Amino acid sequence: MERLSTDALASFAVFAAHLNFTRAAEKLHISQPALHTKIRKLADDLGRPLYLRRGRTLVLTPDGERLARFARELDDRMAAFLAGLDGSARPRVPALAAGEGAYLHLLGPAIRRLHATTGVRLVNGDRTRVLAAVRSGAADVGVAVLDVLPGDLAATPLATFPQVLSMPADHPLAARPSLTLADLAGTELIVPPPHGPHRAFLERTLRAAEIPWTVAVEASGWPLILHLVALGAGLAVVNGCVPAPAGLVHREITDLPAVAYHTVHHPDRSSEPAVTALLAALAAVRA
Incomplete structure (x- = not known):
């Protein structure tokens, strides 16, 4: 294997965000069989599975999460390069993942602050999906109730409630x-x-x-x-x-x-603007 198809990588990033072939194919404006073929070819090229099925749900494997994160980073770099060529470069809007309860009762002030400054893209899901979004790069920072801290992510206490x-x-x-x-x-x-x-x-x-x-x-x-x-x-x-x-x-x-909310992000992304902007806004929640 000398190279991976950038088109297939971009398609896999969209699939990883939805974990649903129907929605991802619609987003990409291609057929489901075409999307299946792209992802199967990626898995064959890498020699390892990228997702698996748990009941009715599709989940990324650890290798799939790593590939999705790489694909998103590559897409961001390409977008920044092309925008720089025509002078329209803008900072990437950070993405925050959290569950319904956090959005409804905890994160409102932080989201208003983000919309007034950097902007923010919101990802909604349960704890499993929040962690998967951070691991795959679909979200820069996640907020979730954690009783066991993930060993591969940086976790910081945010708020505690009885x-x-x-x-x-x-x-x-x-x-x-x-x-x-x-x-x-x-x-x-x-x-x-x-x-x-x-x-x-x-x-x-x-x-x-x-x-x-x-x-x-x-x-x-x-x-x-x-x-x-x-x-x-x-x-x-x-x-x-x-x-x-x-x-x-x-x-x-x-x-x-007590119920303990934490922020989570990739340790190697701590200094990235999208991550620091989100963490700064969420720091007000701790205060």
């Missing part, structure tokens, strides 16, 4: 200033669908504490979960950064660990 029980203001437990896991015995809880990190944590923790409970409703996203609490469908354990809507109250569960 875990709280959300309930109607007239619920008997609302009269207490704080709660323990024992207070949840016999409750019907509104929880995320199975296999998500929050659901898995709750099930593991309540089982270890021998606290009996039942699933009232399975729902995705804090807004819908809190809406269902307000409708009387059950109670919910939520992140303490989420404000209580009118008619609900939140009480800290003191024997649950």
